[in-house]
Amino acid sequence: MSISIPCFPDGLFHAVAEQESASPWRGRGRMTPPASTGSPPPDNRQHIDARLMQRVAQGDRQAYGDLYDRFSGPLLGAAQLILRDSAEAQDVMHDAFVTIWEKATTFEVGRGSAFSWAVTLVRNRAIDRVRMRRRRAELLADSVLSDLGYAEVATESTGSESAALGDDARAVRAAVATLPAEQKRALELAFFGGLTQEEIARKLSEPLGTVKARIRRGLLKLRESLALRP
Amino acid sequence: MIDDHHEELAALHALDLLEGAERTQFEQALARDPALQALVLSLRDTSAALAHLAPAVPPPPGLKHRVLASIDALEKNDPAPDNVIRPAPAVFRLSRMIPWAAAAALVVCSAWLGSRYLAVRVEADLARKEQKLTELTLQSSQQQLEAERIIARRRAENAQQQIATAGTQLETTRALVAERDRLLAEARTQTAERDRLIAEARTQLTTREREIAILTQRIDIFTGAAEEIGRKLGEAQQQVARLTFELKSQGDLADFKITTLASLLKNSPQALAVAVWDPGKQEGVLKVEKLPALLANQDYQLWIVDPQYPNPVDGGVFTVDPKTGEARRKFKAKQPVGAVNAFAVTLEQKGGVPVAKGPFVLLGK
Structure with missing residues (x-):
C-alpha cells in the first residue's frame, strides 16, 4: 500500500502552543491517578508505557531512556514522512522529547496513551515547521502553491522497528488495509498532510460532507479493528 | 447517546x-x-496509531545524547520541581543531632542563601531568555506580517491584472457576439428568402404537374383519337381505292366499244362475231363463231370504221378453226382510232390488204 502525501498549504495549523493547550494532558498537575472514562483497560504495551511515563515524571532518567528507545523509531518515521527532511525530523524529535521530560507530570493515564501523547507532540511540531517552511517557499515562489514532493507510506514492518512496536505497526497497517480506499486516503491526508477539511475535499475532488463522513467512518472502523486485535 | x-x-x-x-x-x-x-x-x-503507517526510522545515536544533554541542562537550571516526590531523609535522635543541627542549620542557611542566589540568577537568566524569546517571536511575527503583506499585495496586483485582462476579453467577446448576431440575422433573412423561393417553386411545380397531368390526359385522348382517325383513314383509303377501282372499272367499261357483228353471208347466216374495243389502250378483242372455213390462200381481215379516216382502219387478219369456224384473238389498229362507228370483217387474200377488196362477211355497228 502506498499513498502520496501533499505539502502543507498555507494557514493550516494552529500554533504548537495552541495545540498543546487543547491537549487532554494540560494543567493536571503531576501524576494524577487515571480517571474513569468507561473505556477498556489499556493493553500490556500501553500499561508499560504508562508506567514508564510515571517514572519519567519522577525524574527517572533510565525510564526516560527506555521510553525514548520505545517511541523514537515510529515517531521519527512519522516526523520524517511529514517533513521529508531527516535533519528537521530529528530536531522535532529532540524538542518533543524534551517537552515529554518537562511535561511528564501533566500526563494522565486515563486521558489517553503515552504513545498517543508523544505522537501529538511530534506531529504538531512537524506540521508547524512545514507551515513555516511553506511560508518561506510561498514568499519566494510568489505565493504559488506547489507540491514539494511525495512520500511513501509503509505497508510492511521494517527491520529497524523494535519487536514490540513492530507488532503494533503490523496491527495498525493490517487494520488500515481493511478500510475502503477512499476512507484510507482521507485519513492519511488528514494525519500526514495536515490539510484542513476543505483542502482535503478539494484534494480529493469530493464534497466536504463526503470527506467528513469518510473520516468519521474510517476512524471508527479503525478503532473497532484495533480493539479486536489479540 | x-x-x-x-x-x-x-x-x-x-x-x-x-x-x-x-x-x-x-x-x-x-x-x-x-x-x-x-x-x-x-x-x-x-x-495516533496512524503514525505506525510511516516506516519506522532508526534514530541516530547522537540524537539520544542530544536529548539527554538538553534535559541535563534543564535539570541544572531547574533541579527539582516543587511537587516532585523525593525520598524522605533519614531520622536521627535529637540529642545526637543538636551540634549537627546547628551545623546543619548553618549549612541550610548557607544553602538557602546560595539557592536563593542561584534562583535569582536563574530567574534573571530566564527573564533574559524570555525577553529574547519575546523579541524573536516579535521579529518572527513582523516577518510573517511582512510576508503576508507582500503576498497580499502581489495577489492584489495579479487580481487587478486578471480583471483588466478579463475586461479586454469581455469587450472582444461582446464584439464577436455582435458580429455573430449580425451574421445570424443575415443568415435568417437569407433563409427566409430561400424559403419563400422554395415555396414559390413548389407552387409552380404543383401547377406544372397539374398542367402536365391535364396534357397527359389530352395526349391520351388525342392518341386514341389519332388511332381511331388513322384506322378510319385506312378504311376510307381502302374504300376510296375500291371505289376508285370500281369507278375506273366502270369508266373503262363505259369507254369500251362492244359491237356484235352479224353475218352477211348467205351460205353462213349463223356466223356471228363480237368485237370489244378499248379506246384507251387502242386494242381490242374479237371472238367469232361459225364462220366458214378458209381456203389456204385466204384470210379473214377485220376493219375498224373511224369517221376521221376515208377508209376503214386495218385491224389485222385472222383465221378460224376449220371445224367449228371459231376464233378468238386480240387486235390493234394500224392507225390511231378516235371513235368507232362500226366493225367489219372481209374475206381477203392471204396476208390481208391495206384497203378492203373482198366481200364483207360480218358487219356490226
Missing part, C-alpha cells in the same frame, strides 16, 4: 481538523459530556 453529528465532530477533533467556531462549539459540548470526552480520547489514540 452520541449522535452521528457529534461523532463526526469527535473524529475531526481527534485529527485536529476542527477550526474556528466549529471547534469552539464542539469544545463547549465536549466539556459538558463525559461520554463525548471518552469518545474523543479513544479516537485520539486511534488517530
